Amino acid sequence: MPHIDIKCFPRDLNDEQKSALAADIAEVITRHLNSKDRSISVALNEVAxxxxxxxxxxxxxxxxxxxxxxxxxYSM
Structure with missing residues (x-):
């Protein structure tokens, strides 16, 4: 049951863009981990x-x- 937690700077994506991002990520996870789409969850957390x-x-x-x-x- 893969769960992908994306953290990024704020991007101001609309719901359609977020759905497209999640679909693309789910496709890659399905292909590489042989997971079912229904078992994949994706979170997008914007961090200042x-x-x-x-x-x-x-x-x-x-x-x-x-x-x-x-x-x-990069390093900090």
Missing amino acids: EAEWKAQVWDREISPKMDELIKKPG
Whole structure:
């Protein structure tokens, strides 16, 4: 049951754009993990740029750098 939690700077996407993003992500997960579409959930959490380091980098990226299957091309 894959759950994808996307964190990004605010993008001002409308509902149609969010649905398209979720559909594209679900398609990739279905293909690579052999999951059923009905078992996939996707969340989009917008984080202000000023809060990125404290909310995302310090809590989720930096402490788990060795576990990431794609590492960011930046550091803080």
